[in-house]
Amino acid sequence: MSGFLSPEAWTVAALSLKVSMVATLFTVPIATGIAYFLATRRFPGWHILNGLCHLPLVMPPVITGYLLLLGFRPDGIFGRVFEQAFGIGFAFQWTGAALAASVMAFPLVMRPIRLAFESQDREVLETAKTLGAGRLIAFATISLPLALPGILAGAVLGFAKALGEFGATITFVSNIPGETQTLALAVYSLLQSPSGDREALTLIIIGVAISFVAIVLSEWISNRISMRRGGPDA
Amino acid sequence: MLEVKVKGARESFAYDFDFSADPGITALWGKSGAGKTTLLRLIAGLDQADKGVVSYSGDTWFDGARQINVTSAKRRIGYVPQRSALFAHLTVRRNLTYSNWAAGRKARVTLEEVSELLGITRLLERYPRNLSGGEKQRVALGRAMMSNPAILLLDEPFSGLDEQRIDEIAPHILALNRRIKVPILLVTHAVRDVVRLADSMIVIENGMSMDRGSLEQVLPRAGIAAGVDASVNGGLLTGKVVGYDKSYGLNQLEVAGQSLVVSGASIPRGATVRILVNASEVLVAKNSKIQTSARNHLSCNISRIVQLPENCVQLRLVCGDQNFVAKITRQALDELSLKKDGKCVAILKSVSLANQVFPR
Numbered sequence: 001m002s003g004f005l006s007p008e009a010w011t012v013a014a015l016s017l018k019v020s021m022v023a024t025l026f027t028v029p030i031a032t033g034i035a036y037f038l039a040t041r042r043f044p045g046w047h048i049l050n051g052l053c054h055l056p057l058v059m060p061p062v063i064t065g066y067l068l069l070l071g072f073r074p075d076g077i078f079g080r081v082f083e084q085a086f087g088i089g090f091a092f093q094w095t096g097a098a099l100a101a102s103v104m105a106f107p108l109v110m111r112p113i114r115l116a117f118e119s120q121d122r123e124v125l126e127t128a129k130t131l132g133a134g135r136l137i138a139f140a141t142i143s144l145p146l147a148l149p150g151i152l153a154g155a156v157l158g159f160a161k162a163l164g165e166f167g168a169t170i171t172f173v174s175n176i177p178g179e180t181q182t183l184a185l186a187v188y189s190l191l192q193s194p195s196g197d198r199e200a201l202t203l204i205i206i207g208v209a210i211s212f213v214a215i216v217l218s219e220w221i222s223n224r225i226s227m228r229r230g231g232p233d234a
Numbered sequence: 235m236l237e238v239k240v241k242g243a244r245e246s247f248a249y250d251f252d253f254s255a256d257p258g259i260t261a262l263w264g265k266s267g268a269g270k271t272t273l274l275r276l277i278a279g280l281d282q283a284d285k286g287v288v289s290y291s292g293d294t295w296f297d298g299a300r301q302i303n304v305t306s307a308k309r310r311i312g313y314v315p316q317r318s319a320l321f322a323h324l325t326v327r328r329n330l331t332y333s334n335w336a337a338g339r340k341a342r343v344t345l346e347e348v349s350e351l352l353g354i355t356r357l358l359e360r361y362p363r364n365l366s367g368g369e370k371q372r373v374a375l376g377r378a379m380m381s382n383p384a385i386l387l388l389d390e391p392f393s394g395l396d397e398q399r400i401d402e403i404a405p406h407i408l409a410l411n412r413r414i415k416v417p418i419l420l421v422t423h424a425v426r427d428v429v430r431l432a433d434s435m436i437v438i439e440n441g442m443s444m445d446r447g448s449l450e451q452v453l454p455r456a457g458i459a460a461g462v463d464a465s466v467n468g469g470l471l472t473g474k475v476v477g478y479d480k481s482y483g484l485n486q487l488e489v490a491g492q493s494l495v496v497s498g499a500s501i502p503r504g505a506t507v508r509i510l511v512n513a514s515e516v517l518v519a520k521n522s523k524i525q526t527s528a529r530n531h532l533s534c535n536i537s538r539i540v541q542l543p544e545n546c547v548q549l550r551l552v553c554g555d556q557n558f559v560a561k562i563t564r565q566a567l568d569e570l571s572l573k574k575d576g577k578c579v580a581i582l583k584s585v586s587l588a589n590q591v592f593p594r
Contacts, residue, residue, distance in 0.1 A: 123319040126280050127374075129306040130313040131381045132337025141336045145323045229323055229361050 005202065008177070013206050016183040019094060020162035023101035024109075028155050031110040036143065038110075039117035056168075057107040065171025068100055072172075096173035097180045101162035109158035116150020117143060149222055156218040160211060183207050236385060236419065238443075240276055240286030240296070249273070249441030251286075257417040259407075261428040264438035270421040271316075273438065274387050277419070278313045279306040290384055307337065312378030312386040312416070316393050318370040320362035326373050327358040333381035341380045343414055348376045351413070352406050368399035372406060379410060386410070386418045392427055397589070404430045408594070425453070425467050429510045430592045449508075454550065454559045468513030469558040475505045484529070484584060485591070490554025495529045497588040510590040516560035517581035518549065520570050530582040539567070539574055551580050 005013070038050055056064050072079040072090040082088045090096035120143060128138040166184045173180040175189060187203050190196030236255040243249070249269050262270050275281040276296075277288055285298035295304045306313075321329050330348065333339040341348075349355040352372040362370060371391055378386055391407065392400045408431060411418050420431060428435055428449065435453070436446040445452050454469035471494075473487035478500040485501050487494045489509070501507060522531040537557065538550035545564045549572065550557055560580060572578055 121317075121319060123315045123317060124321065126278075126306070127313060127315060127319040128321070128332070128336070130278055130280070130309070130311055131333040131377065132307050132339050133333075134305075134307050134337075137336050141332075142321060146321075148323075229363060 005206075006199065009199065009202050009206070011178055012181060012183055012186040012203060013210075015094060015097075015178070015181065016163060016207075017210065019097045019101055019182055020159050022098045023105055023162040024155055024159045026098070027102045027105050027109045027158050028151065031106055031154060031158075032113050032144075032147075032151060035110050035114035036117050036139070039114050053110055054107045056104050061104065061165075061167025062171050064103060065100060065168035068096075068103065068168065068172040072096065072099065090173070092173050092176060092180060094173075094179055097169050097182055098162075100168040100172045101165045104165045104168050105158035105161040108161050109154040112150045112154040112157065113147060116147040116153075120146055148225055152218055152222055152225075156214060159214055163207070163210060163214075235291055236277070236417070237287065237289050238273070238277060240283035240288060240298075242276075242282075242284035242286075244272065244281075247272070247441060251276075251438075251441075251443045253436050253443040253446055255417065255419055255436075256434065257415070258433035259411050259418045259420060259431050261432035261435040262419060262421045262438050262443075263425070263428050263435050264423065266423055268438045269441040270423075270438050271389055272441070273443075274313075274389050274419070274421050278311050278387055279304060279309050280313075310382065310384040312381055312383030314371075314374045314378050314386070314388045314391060316389045318374035320365075320370055320373055320377075322362050324361075325358065326354065326360050326362070326365070329362065329373055330358075330376050330380050332377060337381075339382050341382045343379060345380065348379050351409055352376045353402075366399075367395050368402055371395065371399075371403055375403075375406065375410065379414065379416070383416060386416050388418060388420045390422055391420065392422070392424070400427075400430070405593070407431055426510065426592075428453075429470055429508050450556065454557065468511035468516060468560065471509045471511060471553075471556050471558055473507055473509060475501045475503050475507060477503060489532070490556045492532050492553065494532070494582070494587075495584050496591050497584045498591065501591070501593055506594040508592045508594060509587055510592070511558045511582075512586065512590065513548065513559045513561040515583065515586045516551075516558070516562075518551075518560050518562055518566070518570070518572065519579045519581055520572075522579045526581065527583070528581045529584040530587075532580045532582065534578055534580050536572060536574055536576050536578055539572070549578075551578070553580070 034053060038046065070076055074080070074083060074089065074091055079090060082090070088095060090099055125138055125142060128142045133141065164184055166188070169180065169182065170185055175181050175185045181189070183203055183206065187200050190200035190203070238254070239252045241250045247269065249272060251273055262273060264270055272281065276283050279295060282303055283296065283298060287294065288296040294302050295309050296302060321332065324332070330345055334341065349358060352375060354369065354372050354376060357365060357369060357373070365373065391403065407418065410416060420427070422428060432449060434446070434448050437444040437452065445455065449470060453467060471489050473489035473494060475485055476488050477486040479486060484495040484497055487496060487507065517528065532553050534551035534553045536549050537552045540548040542548050542561065546561055547564050547567050549560045549562065551560055
């Protein structure tokens, strides 16, 4: 094993995968809920909520990272709540890296899901209701499964964003090897040192490989869903 | 019995419907934009009226004054929207049984019965994407039936389908109504759909329910009232198939005690058929002494003469207990000196009736 990858490279790769996967797993359900809410309701604060959701996409990542630091450091408003309620800390820990990745990925995950819900035929949902399905049942049996390709697309985008997240992470949880040093941060550090090029190249290949596997896997799943539903659009 | 008495306005469209529908198939007929779909959505509980009452045999579904509005999920209606709205991620089988597994409703009919009745048994494992338009409509009908509805609401069930597909679906709808005894409310703009299916009809115009009654009563007068060109609508005749002339391909019918022959494929002997008459294809003669290629001469009485624009007149012709309409020029009326309560002979071509015969 250690013939190709150094123990340090393994640590970085494993941490990156862990952070990206946890971030994706947490972001997708929350983004799905908010996307459904935004897609099916029109209320006075709609544009504000939608704007807030998109903020991490347009704000400089350093600012997002700094705001996270303010809110989630041990004496921050949210930091204290999480510490007391769940015993979870964020500052300079991998959980913080996952949080930063989640927040940065959120708009990318939410948008395709919202579009998937918005493009659903209203008549189909209404028909489900006339067949006796209440709001919750109709969501679980019709809206959600029909939005699955959109949710998958959002998850892949989110995973990619989490894997490559740099600015917010380094600002929020710094660049600590073995704790918060993800792939992007490690590559950056290695490129700073005169002898790090070879090691950096290894990490870059790992990054490309993970991204490639993720996109191929998602295409495969999406294809399976479409085949199950009777083949590609005629 | 369904009773509807609702008022309201949506955007620039105001409506005021007031009618009741008996068991059997009731057609809500009117031009597009007349408010037919709005009415159906109000009955289904998908939209809410400003005021009024919707009730079905004692159950109040909506009462503006008492602030009652039962949700669609609890109204027990089988709603079949215009574009069938099948669930794309579910097989035909799962679509059909949706109200059972998703809402816990128990159907009075089994999946097997419904699939056989609608001719979709071999489609059960397919996905909606691989169905034709006609098949989709039948699955949507079956899905509505399986939800054990008190009433079926069909919104333009034949829109976008060709005559062949319509011929394929119509008997299934009739069968549903007769065998499973579900009242059906049918929204359509096409006279042909009404004649194919309905027992009675209600004319919808500008957001209001106007004329209503049996087809025999309403159709002849609706042609003009609804602003529909009377030439497409001469009312209908009801007949019985008494035989088939194989060598000439003619169905022999008995209509009001007189005989009538119609071109086309053989219809089973004894079947009741409706014949939709095209008012401007009816020739009117003083007597039947003339020889023509037309096969049918019906002796009639003229019960009414109505002036139409552009020097035309509409003759209401009574033939036994049935009546229909002919549209002729005013000049013909004068030359033949046709008078109200006078006798005449209506001449109908077998060929022009060929596509106007609908088995009941």
